[in-house]
Amino acid sequence: MSQSVSRLLLVEDDEDDYILARDYIEQLSTLAFEIDWVTNQQDALAKMAENRHDICLLDYQLGAENGLTVLKLGIEAGFTSPIIMLTGQADEEVDMAALDAGAVDYMIKSELSSSRFARAIRYALARREIEKERVDRLKAEAENRSKDRFLAHLSHELRTPLTSILGYTELLMDSKLGQSAQSELSIVLNNSKHLLSLLNNMLDLSKIAADKLELNLSEVNLDAMIADVYALMTIPAMDKGLTLSVSSATPLPLKITTDATRFRQVLINLISNAIKFTEKGSVEVNLWSEKRNETDFLYFTVADTGIGIPNEQLGSIFKPFEQVADVVSRNQGGSGLGLAICNELVSKMGGEVSLTSEFGKGSCFTAYIETGDISQVPHEVLKFDTQPLTSKEVNNQSYQGKVLVVDDVNDIRMLVGHMLSGMGLHVEYGKNGLEALDKITDAHNESVPYDLVLIDIHMPVMDGSEAIKHIRTNGIDTPIVAMTAATMKGVRDQLIYQGFTNVIEKPINPESLMVVLGTYLQPGAAENLLTPDDSQLKRHSTTEPSEQHILLVEDDPDAADITALLLENLGVDVHIAHSGKECLAVFSQRNDWSKVLMDLNLPDANGLKLAKELRKNAPQLEMVLLSGEEPNSSEMAEAEISKFILKPINKQVLTDLVKG
Numbered sequence: 001m002s003q004s005v006s007r008l009l010l011v012e013d014d015e016d017d018y019i020l021a022r023d024y025i026e027q028l029s030t031l032a033f034e035i036d037w038v039t040n041q042q043d044a045l046a047k048m049a050e051n052r053h054d055i056c057l058l059d060y061q062l063g064a065e066n067g068l069t070v071l072k073l074g075i076e077a078g079f080t081s082p083i084i085m086l087t088g089q090a091d092e093e094v095d096m097a098a099l100d101a102g103a104v105d106y107m108i109k110s111e112l113s114s115s116r117f118a119r120a121i122r123y124a125l126a127r128r129e130i131e132k133e134r135v136d137r138l139k140a141e142a143e144n145r146s147k148d149r150f151l152a153h154l155s156h157e158l159r160t161p162l163t164s165i166l167g168y169t170e171l172l173m174d175s176k177l178g179q180s181a182q183s184e185l186s187i188v189l190n191n192s193k194h195l196l197s198l199l200n201n202m203l204d205l206s207k208i209a210a211d212k213l214e215l216n217l218s219e220v221n222l223d224a225m226i227a228d229v230y231a232l233m234t235i236p237a238m239d240k241g242l243t244l245s246v247s248s249a250t251p252l253p254l255k256i257t258t259d260a261t262r263f264r265q266v267l268i269n270l271i272s273n274a275i276k277f278t279e280k281g282s283v284e285v286n287l288w289s290e291k292r293n294e295t296d297f298l299y300f301t302v303a304d305t306g307i308g309i310p311n312e313q314l315g316s317i318f319k320p321f322e323q324v325a326d327v328v329s330r331n332q333g334g335s336g337l338g339l340a341i342c343n344e345l346v347s348k349m350g351g352e353v354s355l356t357s358e359f360g361k362g363s364c365f366t367a368y369i370e371t372g373d374i375s376q377v378p379h380e381v382l383k384f385d386t387q388p389l390t391s392k393e394v395n396n397q398s399y400q401g402k403v404l405v406v407d408d409v410n411d412i413r414m415l416v417g418h419m420l421s422g423m424g425l426h427v428e429y430g431k432n433g434l435e436a437l438d439k440i441t442d443a444h445n446e447s448v449p450y451d452l453v454l455i456d457i458h459m460p461v462m463d464g465s466e467a468i469k470h471i472r473t474n475g476i477d478t479p480i481v482a483m484t485a486a487t488m489k490g491v492r493d494q495l496i497y498q499g500f501t502n503v504i505e506k507p508i509n510p511e512s513l514m515v516v517l518g519t520y521l522q523p524g525a526a527e528n529l530l531t532p533d534d535s536q537l538k539r540h541s542t543t544e545p546s547e548q549h550i551l552l553v554e555d556d557p558d559a560a561d562i563t564a565l566l567l568e569n570l571g572v573d574v575h576i577a578h579s580g581k582e583c584l585a586v587f588s589q590r591n592d593w594s595k596v597l598m599d600l601n602l603p604d605a606n607g608l609k610l611a612k613e614l615r616k617n618a619p620q621l622e623m624v625l626l627s628g629e630e631p632n633s634s635e636m637a638e639a640e641i642s643k644f645i646l647k648p649i650n651k652q653v654l655t656d657l658v659k660g
């Protein structure tokens with residue numbers, strides 16, 4: 001076996017002792033050394049400053065000079081390898097002083113044996129290895145921390161300009177100015193949304209790489225969740241003329257324990273891919289539950305009749321940035337990150353993803369996740385199936401009136417809202433039963449009741465059933481339709497008994513929505529189909545005084561402008577501050593602020609610290625943090641900020657904020 005040669009620095013003024021030490025060194029069976037011999041302090045320090053040796057043997061008595069001084073000065077000069085002090089005779093005080101000054105060991109020349117010598121050297125070198133590993137680990141940790149910081153920072157930097165792009169595009173699309181450029185604007189909008197999803201994927205992947213991705217487990221209504229995913233996915237499937245079906249091979253538990261957001265993310269990713277890579281035919285989702293070794297699992301497959309994946313790529317497709325035939329994927333605008341993330345998420349959820357595919361015929365992804373104990377949970381069979389329908393057929397209908405849509409899942413609120421506004425209706429939103437109760441009661445008391453309310457049943461804070469109880473007890477007879485999962489058919493009578501006017505099955509599809517709308521609303525004139533336009537991208541000039549005064553603290557001028565513009569279009573009086581200093585000045589101008597929207601990173605201040613400063617004079621004021629990166633929750637709690645908005649900010653987020 002070839003030995004690696006180590007460098008040894010021997011600081012010894014006595015030639016006999018040098019020869020003795022050299023003999024011992026040469027006797028070492030498994031170690032080979034190249035020896036540098038120096039005899040005085042000056043030469044010793046010059047060599048030590050180079051820090052090129054792996055070990056140093058240092059004589060305590062260097063003529064008139066003291067080895068201890070060389071030891072201390074050598075370490076100061078940058079020598080980091082182990083130093084063993086060679087002392088003349090046993091003197092505990094000297095030995096201790098050497099160890100205190102940084103020597104790793106000492107050897108008494110008069111008592112030296114080859115075995116003692118070998119042990120000391122080996123031990124010192126092993127220590128050096130351990131120390132090196134420790135330093136390498138610390139360095140790697142520091143590098144990772146700075147990589148995380150870099151990603152968080154990058155995310156923030158990218159999200160802020162996206163706010164302007166998405167915000168202005170949405171505003172233009174709703175305005176007369178934008179009517180003639182709808183298709184161009186929708187390209188800008190789609191690409192910005194794509195950029196945002198890339199950014200989210202990149203962050204997910206970096207969290208996974210740093211082992212920082214935590215699951216947030218809770219009890220999830222499986223049927224309602226699947227119905228929501230189905231409803232979201234029918235739109236892109238419909239646009240491509242594909243049939244999307246979701247069914248269960250066995251009765252499914254109505255509740256499971258999982259991370260709802262991450263599970264939804266996996267399902268949406270697999271189904272969107274299936275739709276993306278299929279031009280004709282169908283996408284079929286099938287689910288079933290299975291028990292193995294006392295653990296309950298939920299299985300699901302997503303099968304398509306699309307382009308398929310070549311055999312040789314089946315193994316690599318779950319790796320980041322892997323895509324089949326560049327051209328195909330480029331045309332589809334993917335990043336090659338989605339499946340890598342799904343794979344990691346599913347394995348965190350106690351399962352696996354696998355794939356079978358026939359090139360040119362279609363693919364089938366199979367995955368399973370743990371569900372927690374479902375032995376006591378009721379089970380039902382699921383089935384949602386629609387024929388392809390073009391969005392045009394839906395948009396031909398028009399109604400008039402004001403509708404409130406209440407659902408805790410943002411995408412579902414948006415989806416239902418989008419269908420309704422496409423039919424000419426004025427739509428408002430709520431996120432839970434309590435918000436619904438407040439809004440319905442206020443509208444009723446002000447004699448401008450909603451013409452219709454669509455409300456989800458399972459929601460945090462207050463569920464739909466609790467809300468209807470209060471609403472009906474207060475004598476409000478607004479038509480309120482419960483949105484509930486298809487499997488809960490037996491529950492329909494019970495919901496009507498609770499006071500709901502009607503029940504609409506989730507997944508909400510445009511046809512069933514039209515039936516409900518036709519029952520409760522008047523048909524509208526054709527021009528209702530165009531979004532009412534009150535803005536030419538000008539600041540909103542309203543004759544009524546604004547009820548809300550919002551201080552917006554944002555240093556990016558474009559992001560500040562679009563956020564203010566969107567807020568003003570919601571009838572809010574907005575004051576902008578571009579820096580911490582300006583914020584303090586503007587803030588002192590009035591004492592009736594409704595809210596402060598505070599960017600986290602300002603050029604001259606930290607948003608959280610600034611919020612704390614404002615809090616001193618306004619203990620009750622609602623403050624909302626805006627940021628492109630997730631803030632530290634304990635720092636937020638300390639600054640008494642309960643709300644956080646992740647950039648990019650859009651019209652909907654601000655509507656929820658102002659009207660919520």
Ligand code: ADP
Binds near residue numbers: 275307317324329335
């Ligand atoms: P992206 O879709 O953003 O490119 P993914 O990681 O989700 O990234 O997918 C990686 C690649 O796997 C895709 O680019 C595509 O080549 C292939 N792929 C994924 N799903 C399918 C599918 N259902 N049918 C055919 N190819 C697919």
